[in-house]
Amino acid sequence: GENVEQHPSTLSVQEGDSAVIKCTYSDSASNYFPWYKQELGKRPQLIIDIRSNVGEKKDQRIAVTLNKTAKHFSLHITETQPEDSAVYFCAASRAGGGNKLTFGTGTQLKVEL
Amino acid sequence: EADIYQTPRYLVIGTGKKITLECSQTMGHDKMYWYQQDPGMELHLIHYSYGVNSTEKGDLSSESTVSRIRTEHFPLTLESARPSHTSQYLCASSESGGSYEQYFGPGTRLTVT
Numbered sequence A: 001g002e003n004v005e006q007h008p009s010t011l012s013v014q015e016g017d018s019a020v021i022k023c024t025y026s027d028s029a030s031n032y033f034p035w036y037k038q039e040l041g042k043r044p045q046l047i048i049d050i051r052s053n054v055g056e057k058k059d060q061r062i063a064v065t066l067n068k069t070a071k072h073f074s075l076h077i078t079e080t081q082p083e084d085s086a087v088y089f090c091a092a093s094r095a096g097g098g099n100k101l102t103f104g105t106g107t108q109l110k111v112e113l
Numbered sequence B: 001e002a003d004i005y006q007t008p009r010y011l012v013i014g015t016g017k018k019i020t021l022e023c024s025q026t027m028g029h030d031k032m033y034w035y036q037q038d039p040g041m042e043l044h045l046i047h048y049s050y051g052v053n054s055t056e057k058g059d060l061s062s063e064s065t066v067s068r069i070r071t072e073h074f075p076l077t078l079e080s081a082r083p084s085h086t087s088q089y090l091c092a093s094s095e096s097g098g099s100y101e102q103y104f105g106p107g108t109r110l111t112v113t
Helices: none
Strands: A004-007 A010-014 A019-025 A030-038 A045-051 A056-059 A062-067 A072-077 A086-094 A107-112 B004-007 B010-013 B019-025 B031-037 B043-051 B054-057 B076-078 B087-094 B108-112
Touching: A004 A086, A010 A019, A019 A030, A019 A086, A019 A107, A030 A062, A045 A056, A045 A062, A072 A086, B004 B087, B010 B019, B019 B031, B019 B087, B019 B108
Parallel strands: A010 A107, B010 B108
Antiparallel strands: A004 A019, A019 A072, A030 A045, A030 A086, A056 A062, A062 A072, A086 A107, B004 B019, B019 B076, B031 B043, B031 B087, B043 B054, B087 B108
16 A cells, blocks of 8 residues: 655744645656645645646745655645644555545644744 | 535534534535544544545544535544544545545544543
């Protein structure tokens, strides 16, 4: 089955700096890679996703890059703000897998003033 | 408003009791999922369903069972709760077709004493 590794487990940045979270996956058939943000005590919410036919996707301060050859993808947050503080999860899903997601272990991002 | 609902939000129960965690969605989605998550930690898929009368076990072995008699309803049952079942349980749903996005409910935090 799919295995998703995520690094780092914790990340502390100064407000305004950039943050990068990296994930690797094992199943070359995986073709959908979402990122979820989970604030303390809240439900996970999708913030950005990318499919395997695209190398990069941006949405305002958030971007995701995908390297299919190396089987890794990354989340980039620019101009971080205190409200970006949360746990971020990457995930992977394969075509024909019923939309099942395999999640990474999460990254606790803390944006300090 | 279309959403996914879970009840109860918090449950403290004694060992050996039978419990049912409720999950309902008004989003018209065919696919539904149950995840187990310790606070701030990885999400583990324990059950999923592609539609009415379809249920499958997920990647993490669980002593719980599920049923899918109605499209909008996907309850999870523990016949005999144990302290090892203490965790947060998240329900999610996604549509069939091109969108892989999963929408999560607010979760049920279960404590077994």
